[in-house]
Amino acid sequence: MVQKSDLILGLGYDPIEMRPGWRNVWDPRVHRMIDITPEANTHYMHHDSLALISALNPTLAALTSGAGKTATWPCGAPSAAQAALIAAFPHGMTGARPV
């Protein structure tokens, strides 16, 4: 889903617990990726096509000033991915099953 995006925004994204198969999920030569973080990327877990090294709140306020809401993902892919993630794990219910 991330690779199908026409724009990837990393808003304060600080990758954790990365391992083989999780790194460099997108290719900044192919995908447009904007990283907005207060610190420069020295983790090399992914790369961006544009980096804004700045505080999040004022940067986002400046970038969205006067911008209206735009419809994204009319196919509903993010909510479908979220639902699939929720369905992948157990929820609720107490029973004498192993923890």
Add this chain to the structure above:
Amino acid sequence: MIAECQATLPANTLASADSGAHRILLSQMWTCAAPRDLIQSSGLCTMGCAVPMAIGRKLASPDRPVVSFSGDAGFLMVAGDLATAAELGVAPIFVVFADASLALIELKQRQRQLSNAGVDMARHDFAAIGRAFGGNGITVRNRAELNKALREALASDRFTVISAEIEPGGYDGRI
């Protein structure tokens, strides 16, 4: 184990997570009612942070339930911090994922076709460690026992260590 904690603990619970396999699973499953309801170490992947963060959260918000989630090795690194919880008189719940393994490193070794090295550890009595510092301590092995332990911990005015014993390899296929 995570589903049981989420289902049993009130919606206003403040949580902290340590580093390792358990926090990947927890981050995939835990639902927060508000920003910062769950805090954890980000890029530094600090082991041992969850216990002192839970003590601090309970100190700052004594009227809200506070829970920490740690792996067994991360909990061992800071087990002495239970003395601070006792001395401050705070009552967070410390949940330990006890699988006797540095599970995420063990997984990484397997994924890279490396041999198992230095990632197996002994089973320790974490519940007894909690009691030794003046808190409650209980070992659980199924959801019903975990549910009972959580309810008793919520009602207690002392901190509680809940050691949830799981099998090594229990994270396989889940993270």
